[in-house]
Amino acid sequence: xxxxxxxxxxxxxxxxxxxxxxxxxxxxxxxxxxxxxxxxxxxxxxxxxxxxxxxxxxxxxxxxxxxxxxxxxxxxxxxxxxxxxxxxxxxxxxxxxxxxxxxxxxxxxxxxxxxxxxxxxxxxxxxxxxxxxxxxxxxxxxxxxxxxxxxxxxxxxxxxxxxxxxxxxxxxxxxxxxxxxxxxxxxxxxxxxxxxxxxxxxxxxxxxxxxxxxxxxxxxxxxxxxxxxxxxxxxxxxxxxxxxxxxxxxxxxxxxxxxxxxxxxxxxxxxxxxxxxxxxxxxxxxxxxxxxxxxxxxxxxxxxxxxxxxxxxxxxxxxxxxxxxxxxxxxxxxxxxxxxxxxxxxxxxxxxxxxxxxxxxxxxxxxxxxxxxxxxxxxxxxxxxxxxxxxxxxxxxxxxxxxxxxxxxxxxxxxxxxxxxxxxxxxxxxxxxxxxxxxxxxxxxxxxxxx
Numbered sequence: 001x002x003x004x005x006x007x008x009x010x011x012x013x014x015x016x017x018x019x020x021x022x023x024x025x026x027x028x029x030x031x032x033x034x035x036x037x038x039x040x041x042x043x044x045x046x047x048x049x050x051x052x053x054x055x056x057x058x059x060x061x062x063x064x065x066x067x068x069x070x071x072x073x074x075x076x077x078x079x080x081x082x083x084x085x086x087x088x089x090x091x092x093x094x095x096x097x098x099x100x101x102x103x104x105x106x107x108x109x110x111x112x113x114x115x116x117x118x119x120x121x122x123x124x125x126x127x128x129x130x131x132x133x134x135x136x137x138x139x140x141x142x143x144x145x146x147x148x149x150x151x152x153x154x155x156x157x158x159x160x161x162x163x164x165x166x167x168x169x170x171x172x173x174x175x176x177x178x179x180x181x182x183x184x185x186x187x188x189x190x191x192x193x194x195x196x197x198x199x200x201x202x203x204x205x206x207x208x209x210x211x212x213x214x215x216x217x218x219x220x221x222x223x224x225x226x227x228x229x230x231x232x233x234x235x236x237x238x239x240x241x242x243x244x245x246x247x248x249x250x251x252x253x254x255x256x257x258x259x260x261x262x263x264x265x266x267x268x269x270x271x272x273x274x275x276x277x278x279x280x281x282x283x284x285x286x287x288x289x290x291x292x293x294x295x296x297x298x299x300x301x302x303x304x305x306x307x308x309x310x311x312x313x314x315x316x317x318x319x320x321x322x323x324x325x326x327x328x329x330x331x332x333x334x335x336x337x338x339x340x341x342x343x344x345x346x347x348x349x350x351x352x353x354x355x356x357x358x359x360x361x362x363x364x365x366x367x368x369x370x371x372x373x374x375x376x377x378x379x380x381x382x383x384x385x386x387x388x389x390x391x392x393x394x395x396x397x398x399x400x401x402x403x404x405x406x407x408x409x410x411x412x413x414x415x416x417x418x419x420x421x422x423x424x425x426x427x428x429x430x431x432x433x434x435x436x437x438x439x440x441x442x443x444x445x446x447x448x449x450x451x
């Protein structure tokens with residue numbers, strides 16, 4: 001016989017399904033109706049409706065919405081603007097519930113494993129909440145405890161996402177979302193496994209071990225399960241809060257350079273990318289170094305993909321159309337026409353432009369956070385006019401990270417020689433050597449293969 005808690009969980013899932021189905025279905029119906037009967041649909045109002053529903057739900061569907069909002073052309077501009085405002089502030093689990101959850105993960109008497117355990121959550125995210133604690137030896141730790149039933153919740157949310165994207169594709173086929181959805185599905189399912197995240201945290205500790213400007217927490221052996229991740233506590237100020245204190249230009253530059261290295265040193269040297277450039281995943285330290293947090297969304301790329309990134313940079317620099325076509329083919333773009341290639345190259349020029357300018361400068365001179373969106377809209381219209389493309393799944397997180405991290409650099413108002421930093425990373429690039437380093441690091445950290 002099902003327990004009261006099981007019944008409550010199923011009832012909650014049912015309510016969630018009803019709410020998401022109604023939101024997605026209702027907005028979809030209005031969009032289809034507007035198209036079918038030639039009426040002008042208010043997409044801004046629809047986007048506001050969807051934001052309110054997803055913002056109230058929090059959880060994985062909100063996380064997906066945030067993801068899509070940072071991928072240019074994945075959503076209409078009105079939708080992206082509203083969904084980008086969503087924040088990861090899920091309602092916390094109460095102490096009584098936390099105690100039961102911790103007992104389920106570490107067994108009866110789990111509290112004796114700690115000298116102290118904070119009853120109130122220190123932070124909340126979309127899939128879990130963090131409690132500050134202290135081990136018997138005095139070590140300060142952060143315990144991230146996953147919310148209950150997240151696997152079934154994620155699957156329900158993904159079903160709704162597929163429905164919403166299928167409807168949108170009927171209306172606007174500039175970007176076909178099949179591979180994007182596959183990538184989101186795999187990454188979200190991986191994020192459920194905190195043992196995987198612990199291994200990926202160890203991986204980043206190895207990759208950045210000799211980079212003093214970036215600090216990585218360390219998972220604590222014996223205190224981690226698939227739904228509990230215990231790691232060393234890092235002191236720092238959330239980056240957004242530090243920016244509100246108006247730090248001096250020198251500190252802004254140090255933070256930006258540290259973040260550049262945190263993202264792109266693993267990418268160009270090991271083919272590994274942190275796929276969640278969310279402002280909540282960085283903390284600033286007094287010396288200008290940074291704490292990098294949340295290792296649930298990590299992607300490993302084949303060396304040939306990284307070579308394609310460098311090839312496209314060179315093609316953009318030299319205006320070499322044939323080399324650009326080869327780079328896109330390396331990534332998995334299939335059957336591109338010359339017109340589609342021209343459209344995609346406009347986006348490439350926007351992304352690579354700071355790397356082509358060998359001088360100290362801001363990443364985006366006009367500081368317009370919506371510049372990427374306006375360019376993306378032109379690209380979107382061009383792709384729509386030429387029949388649309390299917391972005392390969394490997395492309396999604398790389399593009400998202402470039403845009404997400406770029407927006408952080410804009411907020412920082414950092415002034416650096418981006419070109420010189422980039423060339424230092426790609427100097428003497430060798431795909432075979434990267435493959436060797438990558439395999440050794442993955443094996444040493446114990447990262448399991450992707451699903």
